[in-house]
Amino acid sequence: xxxxxxxxxxxxxxxxxxxAARSNVEVFLAYSxxxxxxxxxxxxxxxxAGFHLPARLVSQFTRFLTGIEIHPGARxxxxxxxxxxxxxxxxxxxDVGDDVMLYHGVTLGGKTRHGVVRGEKRHxxxxxxxxxxxxxxxxxxxxxxxxxxxxxxxxxTRDAPPKSLLLGIPATIQPVRTQTIEGARGLPVSDxx
Numbered sequence: 001x002x003x004x005x006x007x008x009x010x011x012x013x014x015x016x017x018x019x020a021a022r023s024n025v026e027v028f029l030a031y032s033x034x035x036x037x038x039x040x041x042x043x044x045x046x047x048x049a050g051f052h053l054p055a056r057l058v059s060q061f062t063r064f065l066t067g068i069e070i071h072p073g074a075r076x077x078x079x080x081x082x083x084x085x086x087x088x089x090x091x092x093x094x095d096v097g098d099d100v101m102l103y104h105g106v107t108l109g110g111k112t113r114h115g116v117v118r119g120e121k122r123h124x125x126x127x128x129x130x131x132x133x134x135x136x137x138x139x140x141x142x143x144x145x146x147x148x149x150x151x152x153x154x155x156x157t158r159d160a161p162p163k164s165l166l167l168g169i170p171a172t173i174q175p176v177r178t179q180t181i182e183g184a185r186g187l188p189v190s191d192x193x
Contacts, residue, residue, distance in 0.1 A: 033082030
């Protein structure tokens with residue numbers, strides 16, 4: 001997929017999830033979450049090519065401009081949308097699936113038990129379609145299953161299966177019907193589960 005197609009795809013994701021988005025021009029010019037993701041893609045290519053310091057400089061400059069820090073070593077899927085993104089941090093070993101949505105203040109942070117070990121996975125993995133509310137912290141090398149939702153200000157330190165609803169500090173999995181999550185997102189409601 002080409003760069004222009006990716007940009008269009010990102011803008012379509014923003015317009016699908018933000019009723020305040022009035023036009024593609026507005027989204028292209030005024031959505032700092034998209035700017036951060038586009039800058040991350042440049043920095044990530046540099047990081048993968050071994051240009052770690054320039055990649056970090058791009059990342060830090062983007063943080064200065066947008067308030068969003070995505071480490072260039074993180075792996076981010078397609079159509080990540082960061083709404084009102086100020087204060088978002090995505091750590092170096094985080095893996096973010098496709099169609100993920102983050103609100104302001106979300107941290108995908110590191111947690112180690114035995115001190116810092118270079119190259120060790122210490123940040124979370126988010127499955128496809130995960131939504132994380134404002135201020136939530138997802139810490140450590142845990143896995144959040146696809147299509148899960150994490151409530152605002154929750155602190156998640158344990159794995160969660162797909163289609164979970166996680167609330168509280170520390171977050172616990174709340175019972176939820178599959179139809180509730182899918183219907184709230186405007187997705188086709190399945191009869192599974």
